[in-house]
Every structure is written in C-alpha cells, then in structure tokens.
Amino acid sequence: MAGEIVSALKIARVELKKSRKKYSKSSFLMLILVAVLSFSILFFAITSGIKSDSYLYEVSGTVVDDYRFVYSERQPDLVIYKAPGGYQVVVSGSDKSLAAVDELRKIIRDDYEARLYSRYGIEAFPVFVKANFLERDLQSGIQPTLPTNLSSISEIGNKIEKSEIDLPEPEKKNEALRIVKESFESRISLKEKLDYTTPEDFSPQSLLKKMFLAFFFIIPSYFMIQLFSASMLEDKATRRLDVLLSSPVNPSTVIAGKMIPYLVFSVILVLSVSLVLGESPLALVYVFPFILFAFSLQTYIVLISRSYKEMTFLIMVTSFLITAYLFIPAIFSGTVPVSKVSPITNMLVFFESGKFSLEDYLLSTSQFYLLFLVLMFTSVKMMTPEIMHSTAGIGEKILSSLERWIKTPLKCFIASILSIPFVFIAEFMLISVIFTMPFQYSIPVFIMFIAIVEELFKTSIVLAYYHNSKKSILKASFLTATGFFVGEKILALIEIGRTYTELLLAGYLLLPLFLHILTIVIFTFMLKRGYSIAYISAVTVHFVYDYAVILMLGYGGI
C-alpha cells in the first residue's frame, strides 16, 4: 500500500514536470494575460448589465421611455393611447405583443411606486412582510401530520414573538424607509438578505438567485478537469500510458498519480473562491464529491474515446448533463424534498442558515462518492492497450470494460446494485425534461424512457456475462434482476428515494422484482436472435407492464 502511494506521488511529480515543460515562462505569462483580460471583460459585462432585449418591442401612439421599447409606425406590436385614469392598448395578437403588454404593465407599476415614493414618502408604504419557512413532517408526500409536541411549538412561537420588531415609532419609520429605499435600488446582489420587504418584492423561498454563487465554486474546477483529461488523452494517444502500464505499477496508481496534481489545484481553487466570496471554506466539503465524480467521468471518457473530436464532444455532453443534474434540483429548493438530492441545494442552505445537516449531506453526496468509485474501478479495468486503442465503437468499449470483471453470476448481482446511481441520474434528468411536456404525453413517454434506461443497464450486465460464459446464464439473469430490485429498495430507504421509487412504480413490495425477472428472462431467451431483438422485447414488456400498472392505479385520464 505504502509502495503504491509512493508510486502515485512519483507519477504526480512527473505529471507536474510535464506541465512545467509545456507551460514555459512565456506561454504561462500569455495564459495569465489571456485569463486576466478575459475575466476583466467578464467583470465589465456583468457590471454593465444585460441589455439583449433592447428594442425588442415595437410600439406606436405613445412613446415608452424604456430600453426594451422602440417607436415604430410599421406593424407595431402595440398601439398605446393615453386615456383618463390610465392607458388603452391595442395588441397585434402575436406572442410578442402579449409579452410587450406584460412588460409595459410592470413598467407602469414601477413608475407608479416611484412616483408615490417621491410624492408621499413612506406614508405610501403601509405594509411590510417577512417570510419564515417552517419544516413540517411529511407523510404520504402531501398531508402534514403533527410531528412537533405542543411545548416545542410554543418554544418556536415564543422565540419568534421575542424577535418581533418592537421599535419606538421614529425608528420603525426609519426601518420602513430603509426597506422602501432598498426596494427601489435595482442593484445586483449575490447575497440575498432574509428581511422585511414590500409586498411587491415578496417572493417564495428559492435559492435561484444564489445559484450564481454556486457556479463560482464549480466552474473554476472545470478548467482543472479539462487540463487533466487533455493530459491523459495526450498520454493515451502518444502511448505513454502503455509504457506506464508495462511497468509493475498498478493501473489504479497510474490514474491516481496523474489525477492528484489537478485535484489538489481544484481544491485550492475552491478554497480561494470561498475566500474571495467571503463564504465558509466548508463549501469544499459539498463540492468535492462532485469534483471527484467529474474527474472519474472524464477519465472514463478519455479511455473509451477513439479520437480527440469524439472525446471533446462526449465531454461537452456529459459535462453539460452532470452540471444540469447538479443545479436543476436547486431551482426547486424549499418547495420539493427532491431538491435536496443536489449538494448545491445543501451548500446554499448551509450558507444561508450556517447549519450543517449530516443527513442531508450524506444523502446528496454519497451518490457522487459511489459514482466516483464505480467509474474509477471500471476505468482501471479498461486500462489495457487492447481496449484503449481499439477502434470499436463506444458501446462496444463500454461492454468490454464490463466483460473485464463481470465473470460470475454474483458479480452480475453486484454490478446491478452499483448501476442504480447511474439509473437514478438518467431517470431524474428524464423526469426533469419530460415534466415540462403536456401531461397527456408526459406519462407514457416517461414510462417508455424508464423501460429503455433500466433495460439498457440490466441487459448490458447480462450480455457482458454472456460473452464471458454461457453457463448458468439464467442464474446470472436472475441475480441481475434481484440486484436491481435490491438497489431500488436501498434507494427507497432514503426519504428522497421513497418519493422517487413511488414515481417509478418500484415501491410495490415484490411486484418490481417480478417485473425485473420477467424482462431479463425474456431478454436471455431472445439473446440467441441478437441483442437488438432481445433488448427491444425486454423494453416492450417493461413498458406494457408499467403502463398497465398505471392504468390499474386509476390514472385513466392518461
């Protein structure tokens, strides 16, 4: 073990030397210059404000003094007339004209508020509001129950009563004035204060505005990950990796050694960002598992790619997807429990409340640690010249990586359990996308995609085993199905997973086990006719089963 660590550190040193060679003084200076210039432009752009909707709406009749509106007599979106007590607007009927009305309404409202303030001062603002969010225990997803005993409710109530604004009249006026003034200042603030606002500014609990903050923690690490994958690809293309692999060093040590310098720089970057933004360095604890996962994913992609182009595009797609997976749940923070699946939600909650919840942390990050381990394990198995330099397609290469270790029925069982985090991510992303479709299509489309994803993972495991051995294939299939079922049940133990598995119809005792066994046995019997036919058969049966269950459960309107 100690020997492996020493070897990994040696490889890390060589990696650093290689980089030092590449980044000579002049090119390093150039790089710094480009970065400084680029970030200066970025800063300038952010402080200048977004104006890409300038002159978007064409109006005639009355001039609207706003950058979004332009006066035009030729086919205007709106014709505006000044009328007693307000305005009359004739729309052209297009979506753009309706959007223009919506914008105009906001402009009139803001103008009204500003005029009231200048004419009547604080007297025109009689109401201030502050939101408090209290957690209720949820059972069956919707109906709250009484979880807190009466004394603890009293404690909450008394605590809040004590914190009530109890200021003498002049100070109360000053406080009101401050809130109104802040409301009129349209400055961009990354940190939102939880305070009283006017009713117009009152908005539901959301960390959406703070998501910018989270981006600053993640994006710099992407540059490091990009450098790592580029270096790794270069070593693969120039066959330096082959030389390393022919030495007595373990493939896992090779990957670890190459990864260490970039990982260390990523950590330094995250800590620097927290320092610059004045946030807790504990942010690292939240983003580190994701960074690990991103490193392992790019290692895997480098190894399966046949060319630079292929790698670049695969990395683009996967980086986009995993970033979306990381950030999308945070949009719904505070409204649905599933938002806690993202460490970003929990990091922002931590920034806001200062409270660290170990349960939420483990819930959101364990998947990334597990994904990292699985991807690293599979990558290590792929570190042979036959697979790395093979001109076979990506699908075949992924299958080869599975074939390297799925050699017994028991390993089918383990692989099946380990596939659950991947299935979870794929299906979660599908839910997000399909959710925005019209309801009558979304459910059947969603069920179809579930069948496609789940059968893809299960059948790949069985196929990998089948290529290694044709003996005990039924046993292997049975264990694959059972492994999948066990994985789903583990997921169901987690609060978030419970909602999710119910949604995926996996929560009905042993019924899902029956389904998984049925589809995989059909696949196994059909395999002699070719993978495609066998896979389509399994997907079809899976879809029909799920759809029938949905209809039986009474979603007849679908």
Add this chain to the structure above:
Amino acid sequence: MVEQKESSGIKRAIVIALKDLRMMLRERTFVTVIMLLIFVASFASVLTFGLLIMYNPAYLDIFFEKEIKVGVAGKAPVLESFLNAEHYDSLNDALEDFYSGKVDIVLWLPSEDINGENFIQVFMPKDEITSIQASVFIKKKLIEYQNYLRKLRGIPEEEKLSVFTPDFTPLNVPEGVSMVFKFIYVVLIPLMMITTAVIASGLLIDLITEERETETLIPLLAAAEGSEIITGKMMAAVILPVLLTPLWLFLLMINGVEIANFFAVLSIAYAFSFFMISLSALIVTFFRDRERSQLVFSIVTVGLMPILFIHPFMPAAMITRISAGSEYGIEFSLLHLFGGLLALLISRKLFRL
C-alpha cells in the same frame, strides 16, 4: 497553369474537409452534437419551468387546485377581512394548527395600525409545493391590502392598463407571459447560437492538434500543401455550423417557435460561428497543443460570452430581436456576416500548422 494548380489545391482542401467530416459521421460525433443541442434546449426549458412556477402566479393555477387555508394571529381585523382567514389570538395557537395541517399559512400582525407601518410575518411550510402556491396567493392579497390602506390615506390608485384585440375586444393578458417569450428569444436562441459556435471552434482545435500530436501531419503534408490542409480543416469546421444552424432553427419551428427574418437570423448565427472559428484558429496557431489551446479557448469563451448580451448590436441581442420579428437594426446582420467572413479570411492567412 496557375488556375489549374489553384483548382487542384481547392479540390485537395475539400477532400481533407470531407475526410474529417466522414470520420465524424463514422464515430457518430454528429449524433453527439445534435444530442448536445437537444439537451441544451431541454434543460433551458426546465430552468424556465422552474422560474415560472417560482415567480409566476398565472402558471401556478394550471398545477394547483388546492385551496389555501390561511390563519391570522394578532389583532388585525382589516387584514383578516382580506384573507377570509381563521382568527387566532396567539401565534402559538396558530402555529399549532399550522403543524397539524389545519392551516397552510399563518400571518402574524400583533397590532394592526391603519395609519402607520404594519410589519407582518408570514409562516409557510418548508420543502412543500404548497409554499409556492401559498406565497403567490399571499403576495396578491397583501398587495390588495396595501392598496386598500393607501386608499384610506387618500393616495391615488395605479393607472389602469386596458388591453384590446385589433377588433377592439377587451383582452385579459395573464401576468408573466413575457417570461416564456423572453426565455425563447432572449435565452434559448442565443444559447443555441453560442453552443453551435463553440462546438465548431472546439472541432477545429481538435482537428489540428490531433494531426500534430499523433504525428499524422507529416504524411499529410507529403500529400498536400500546408495552406490546403489549413483550408480543408477550416472548411470542415465551417461546414458544421452551416449545417447545424438551419437544423436547430427548423427544430424550433417544428416546436411552434416562430422565427422571423430567417436569413437575417442565419447570417448572425453564421457570423458568430465564423468569428469563434477564427479565434480558435489563432489560439491553436499560438498555443500549438490541444491541452493549452482548449484551455485558452475555454477561458476566452467564458470571458467573451456575457459581452454578447450587453449591447443592442452584439450578436445575442441582434439574434434575439430579429428572430422575434423586431426589425430595428436588421441591416446590421449583413455587416455581421461580412465581419465573420473577414475574420475567417484573416485567421486563414495568420494560421500556421
């Protein structure tokens, strides 16, 4: 003789470009690229959906039909009359009912002051969809309450905006419709333009550095002139956005998005891709290897992107306006295209293998 040499040079450049594009087809990179564009569009719509349900009252009615039960604690008779709420003398009693699910939201105003300032605390459920519906409902009611108090103080009402169709029928325009419209034209279409340009530029860097690093450039130089190879590689990178841009525009149109001034939109998108390809050509000339070139390209792209949105004549603002049907400054689209082509020509001259 010179003309013949030139035409065979162009032919060789086309052969090189087609070879690279064929390779991309074989590796199904095109499928990956199209998938990327679809993902960008899909997840952008998820983001908008999130924005809609969080900030837009009108859209919430589609999803929620549950009636919000409100409790008011304290002495606030006027506020209570606006909310049709359950009255509680103490906050503790109200919170008790909140936790037992009898009320969804509690408002606490210890003592209402018709002539002064009223600081109201609102208690809503955390991590429940009800809280979105509740906060939207309460916002609406509190604005009504504020307007009432203003009226009592003799403050004039807000100016009314009456909307009519072209045949003068009154029309109710729901709050927040501009959000969906702006998402499509201000976010999605520029995002698709940027993604296409970044893909094409990244491709050029890969096409060049792969030949350099795998040492296939030397045999290639034996078969064709350096300038022909450069033209061929740039041609392959240019063909990609030339094909992809109309493709995503048609996909948007199939999905019901109206694209006005199609050719002007195409000009701006092409111009931006050409500019980015030129930029990547210069980067790869200077930084030589893939690692540094891609890194510098990423850093430059991050810095450059927001610039596209800050001025009315920048590409993002232009494509937004023109695709949405506003013709202000449409004549500049040709200037953009000309600029893009010029950038390609200059970078082609400066490009070194």
